[in-house]
Amino acid sequence: DAGVIQSPRHEVTEMGQEVTLRCKPISGHNSLFWYRQTMMRGLELLIYFNNNVPIDDSGMPEDRFSAKMPNASFSTLKIQPSEPRDSAVYFCASSYGVGDGTGAEAFFGQGTRLTVV
């Protein structure tokens, strides 16, 4: 398997524009996670899905952020409108779990570096 695939790797956009980040998880995995990494706040879990259903979105900073997982092989994280403080590296990760904790091992993509100017 090619691993978790994220696109684009880099994105530069102007404040107020819509930004869509994409993720293809590892085939067969049943959980998908979106993280944001900044110098100030470290690695933050934004939202995670289990079997394509959003389980916990308490980390989503505000209504400008939304995430979808229309099927088991694709997820998007959208920011509309974008702001300079959204500049960060966004990681997608996936895992396979059976509910006992051992499946928490997550496999990460290379990340999308977002710059909002």
Place this chain on the structure above:
Amino acid sequence: AQSVTQPDIHITVSEGASLELRCNYSYGATPYLFWYVQSPGQGLQLLLKYFSGDTLVQGIKGFEAEFKRSQSSFNLRKPSVHWSDAAEYFCAVGQANFGNEKLTFGTGTRLTIIP
């Protein structure tokens, strides 16, 4: 709620010297513990994990970690570091909740290697 503490933000070690990165966790049940490494510009890569059994676990790149329940610790060690080990290291605890599983990460320790 579970939490992970990495008390050292930045550590500098000479090449060839030994290394120990500290990690303390707070979790009510049996913890599933992980160490990840992040090289500059890269995603996180799993170094090793502890689920049960032998409390000393071996990982990739010559790393090992020891689970000590009495100290709620899972410290990462390497007997002799290489310049390529310079990276950021994250400790994490896995949580299972109603069939859903996720990781809680520490804030990371940045490792610098000097010649």
